[in-house]
Amino acid sequence: MNAKISSITQNFRRDCPRYGASVETLVHTLKDCPTARAILTLGGLDGRLLNKDYLCCINWIEDAMCLLDKKAIVDFITTLWNSWNNRNNYIFHGKKEEAQVIWDRAITLC
Known part of the structure; x- marks a missing residue:
């Protein structure tokens, strides 16, 4: 996401603020970032969706929709x-939470 913002705004960082990936894309933010990966792994997402490389986030979500049931x-x-x-x-806000806390919050909403 920072890559998109930096294309619009000057002097905006393109890298991942948490883990320093060279360019923070939507795929990185939601799937490849270590915290996001830990959250998804806690949720039971397996290697079919975690290990494949995607250029576009929509392709990843479409694959998930093909592999997972509605619930x-x-x-x-x-x-x-x-x-x-x-x-x-x-x-x-500088607020950093552990993956387990995020997963617990998500499962409570479900």
């Missing part, structure tokens, strides 16, 4: 939402 997709999207909120809380 699992609802849990998946809720988990992504909570992971995104965790990222924003870290960036904008």
Whole structure:
């Protein structure tokens, strides 16, 4: 996401603020970032969706929709939402939470 913002705004960092990936993309933020990966692994997402490389986030979500049943997709999207909120809380408020806390919050919503 920082890559997109930096294309619009000058002097904006393109790298991942938590783990220093060279360019923070949506795929990195929701799937490849170590915290996001830990949250998804706690949620039971297996290697079929975690280990494949994706250029576009929509391709990853489409693959998830093909592999998971309807209830699992609802849990998946809720988990992504909570992971995104965790990222924003870290960036904008300096609040860092463990993956287990984020997963517990997501499962409570489901």
